[in-house]
Amino acid sequence: MTSKVYFAEGRASGRKSNKISKILRLLERTGVKDMIRQDDLIAIKVHFGEKGNDTFINPIFVRQVVDIVKAAGGKPFISDTNTLYKGSRHNSVDHLITALEHGFSYATVNAPLIIADGLISGNFSEIEIDCKHFEKVKIAEDIINADAMVVITHFKGHMLAGFGGAIKNLAMGCSPAKGKMEQHSTRPQVVKKICTGCGECSENCPTDAIAIISKKAKINYSLCIGCGECLTVCPNRSMIMDWSTDKIEFVERMTEYALGAVKDKENKIIYISFLMNITPDCDCASWSDLPIVPDIGILASTDPVALDKACLDLVNSEKGLENSKLPDSHKEISDKFTAVHPDTRGILQIEYGEKIGLGSAAYELIVLGS
Numbered sequence: 001m002t003s004k005v006y007f008a009e010g011r012a013s014g015r016k017s018n019k020i021s022k023i024l025r026l027l028e029r030t031g032v033k034d035m036i037r038q039d040d041l042i043a044i045k046v047h048f049g050e051k052g053n054d055t056f057i058n059p060i061f062v063r064q065v066v067d068i069v070k071a072a073g074g075k076p077f078i079s080d081t082n083t084l085y086k087g088s089r090h091n092s093v094d095h096l097i098t099a100l101e102h103g104f105s106y107a108t109v110n111a112p113l114i115i116a117d118g119l120i121s122g123n124f125s126e127i128e129i130d131c132k133h134f135e136k137v138k139i140a141e142d143i144i145n146a147d148a149m150v151v152i153t154h155f156k157g158h159m160l161a162g163f164g165g166a167i168k169n170l171a172m173g174c175s176p177a178k179g180k181m182e183q184h185s186t187r188p189q190v191v192k193k194i195c196t197g198c199g200e201c202s203e204n205c206p207t208d209a210i211a212i213i214s215k216k217a218k219i220n221y222s223l224c225i226g227c228g229e230c231l232t233v234c235p236n237r238s239m240i241m242d243w244s245t246d247k248i249e250f251v252e253r254m255t256e257y258a259l260g261a262v263k264d265k266e267n268k269i270i271y272i273s274f275l276m277n278i279t280p281d282c283d284c285a286s287w288s289d290l291p292i293v294p295d296i297g298i299l300a301s302t303d304p305v306a307l308d309k310a311c312l313d314l315v316n317s318e319k320g321l322e323n324s325k326l327p328d329s330h331k332e333i334s335d336k337f338t339a340v341h342p343d344t345r346g347i348l349q350i351e352y353g354e355k356i357g358l359g360s361a362a363y364e365l366i367v368l369g370s
């Protein structure tokens with residue numbers, strides 16, 4: 001099966017070609033009016049960005065999606081779930097404060113904010129999927145209860161998954177902390193030779209599993225929940241994973257969670273992804289590095305697998321930016337995210353997503369006229 005992916009280029013030269021009007025055209029082409037019934041509760045799934053990050057989706061774009069959903073008769077709410085790691089979005093109070101500080105106020109986005117897994121991430125239900133790794137997955141209650149969803153994604157790199165697109169937004173983004181833990185479930189190791197004992201990993205470990213002993217990090221595996229946060233924050237790459245098995249299983253577990261998030265929402269989800277500020281790291285990072293390729297545009301589809309594949313292909317067809325994390329950016333690089341995160345292979349998300357019926361890797365790219 002070939003899925004349709006609609007594409008609007010990022011360039012603009014007048015009022016009718018600005019990004020706001022392109023969001024409207026993209027959502028109309030993906031059938032937003034047919035998807036929404038009068039008074040349906042519509043989850044607008046976003047990522048509010050960790051404090052210190054500045055490349056999360058602009059609230060102005062989210063406002064446009066809200067206005068379109070309201071015009072179609074729906075009752076939208078802006079939503080995300082709490083994080084597994086310590087940080088500025090670990091519980092709903094901190095999470096909402098971070099969202100407000102990042103510009104997601106009612107005055108800006110024209111809809112209420114609801115953290116879908118509750119105050120301390122206990123608001124979830126188990127959804128049967130009967131896959132290789134999980135028979136059931138844990139999905140945030142208010143995602144399950146929503147009649148339909150618009151999943152807004154900033155497409156960028158990710159240290160563990162290779163890239164973060166619509167699949168990852170569904171999987172990590174719609175699960176409570178316990179679900180995120182089940183997806184990660186991996187065991188990092190310290191490379192003692194290069195560990196400087198700086199303590200960053202220890203400070204950020206959500207379970208206090210890391211101690212600094214004789215200026216080296218030491219992990220207590222009876223406390224480690226495999227969240228991967230220490231890999232993200234280590235400035236020296238001295239935390240590593242056994243990627244010979246872990247990388248495949250992590251991506252498969254994540255993709256199975258995405259399947260759980262869409263269960264019972266057939267023809268009830270539209271995905272819109274922004275290929276702008278394509279940074280090497282996720283918006284969960286408390287920083288934003290320079291982009292690895294130039295801005296490309298906005299894409300939309302009803303198929304998350306096809307959409308991620310189209311985004312990946314567009315990124316890989318771009319020239320790398322010389323002042324970025326991309327090594328040898330002047331050369332042709334066929335897989336840019338693996339170039340910045342050498343242990344990853346993001347394409348596994350797409351291959352496994354297709355295998356378990358989440359969507360189709362085959363797509364038709366329909367370019368909207370300017």
Ligand code: SF4
Nearest residue numbers: 195196198199201234
């Ligand atoms: S963050 Fe990295 S370098 Fe610093 S103590 Fe932890 S493992 Fe060592």
Ligand code: SF4
Nearest residue numbers: 205224225227228230
């Ligand atoms: S030691 Fe384990 S629990 Fe702590 S940050 Fe690393 S992966 Fe997460």
